[in-house]
Amino acid sequence: MRFISFAFLLLFSLPAAAINLPQESRVPGGIALIPLTNLNSQTAPSAWYRGNRVMVIPSQATAYAEQAPWLAVIGIPLSAKANQPQLMKTDGQRFPFTIQDKAYKEQRLTVTNKRHVNPNTQDLARYKREKAEMVAAFKSWSTPKLSTVQFDLPASGRFSSPFGLKRFFNDQPRNPHSGLDIAGGQGGAIQAPAAGKVVAVGEYFFNGNTVIVDHGYGLTTMYCHMSKIDVNIGDQLNSGDSIGKIGKTGRVTGPHLHWSVSLNNTRVDPLLFVAQ
Numbered sequence: 001m002r003f004i005s006f007a008f009l010l011l012f013s014l015p016a017a018a019i020n021l022p023q024e025s026r027v028p029g030g031i032a033l034i035p036l037t038n039l040n041s042q043t044a045p046s047a048w049y050r051g052n053r054v055m056v057i058p059s060q061a062t063a064y065a066e067q068a069p070w071l072a073v074i075g076i077p078l079s080a081k082a083n084q085p086q087l088m089k090t091d092g093q094r095f096p097f098t099i100q101d102k103a104y105k106e107q108r109l110t111v112t113n114k115r116h117v118n119p120n121t122q123d124l125a126r127y128k129r130e131k132a133e134m135v136a137a138f139k140s141w142s143t144p145k146l147s148t149v150q151f152d153l154p155a156s157g158r159f160s161s162p163f164g165l166k167r168f169f170n171d172q173p174r175n176p177h178s179g180l181d182i183a184g185g186q187g188g189a190i191q192a193p194a195a196g197k198v199v200a201v202g203e204y205f206f207n208g209n210t211v212i213v214d215h216g217y218g219l220t221t222m223y224c225h226m227s228k229i230d231v232n233i234g235d236q237l238n239s240g241d242s243i244g245k246i247g248k249t250g251r252v253t254g255p256h257l258h259w260s261v262s263l264n265n266t267r268v269d270p271l272l273f274v275a276q
């Protein structure tokens with residue numbers, strides 16, 4: 001039976017090209033690529049990790065094709081620890097995996113708007129509402145035709161702050177840096193790094209003018225601190241379409257694009273998706 005279903009799958013999937021994969025890095029803030037061995041179903045199995053649905057894509061014509069027809073692409077949170085067992089599940093199967101530690105550097109920044117370091121009660125209430133809106137967008141689940149899990153850079157400029165830095169604002173510890181900062185200059189162009197649909201547009205307390213794009217299967221990208229937004233919720237974007245302009249709205253020390261990539265509602269290192 002397994003031979004028949006596998007042959008059927010091959011027959012109907014041969015013409016399609018390989019989906020470009022992100023770079024695997026089994027560390028906090030990284031990505032695990034896990035072949036769903038022993039699952040030869042013709043439709044993508046549903047998989048879960050830490051309570052979130054996981055991206056599952058056909059492995060055909062990739063380096064994983066020999067191992068299984070389906071491949072899970074999993075985002076690992078920055079808070080994950082190397083000594084904790086990691087577990088992805090499907091209906092009826094468990095896929096444990098291990099990760100390694102990664103030492104991210106510290107960054108100390110001085111922010112002049114003190115409310116951006118010690119928000120008042122109203123600011124916190126506002127942030128709570130905005131956070132819920134962002135998380136809802138990160139949890140978007142759509143199933144477009146997918147040809148790539150790689151991105152072009154959304155802006156040109158110096159990488160001023162890498163992903164994962166342990167952050168101190170005015171000497172107070174805060175959450176680690178959940179994206180990549182690109183210092184492209186005030187008004188610099190921001191373009192869609194791949195096709196996707198706009199699922200959130202907001203003017204947020206910390207993130208300033210912000211856009212979130214859903215690329216399908218739990219993969220979303222976020223653009224923050226913009227001076228101008230060129231899109232609306234529901235817009236379907238092609239790779240290279242304008243999203244807006246670089247700015248310095250929200251909690252910033254100068255104009256830059258904060259670009260974050262989320263997989264299974266987990267912020268991961270954007271550069272793992274950019275072909276070298």
Ligand SMILES: [Zn+2]
Pocket residue numbers: 161177179180181257258259
């Ligand atoms: Zn940033």
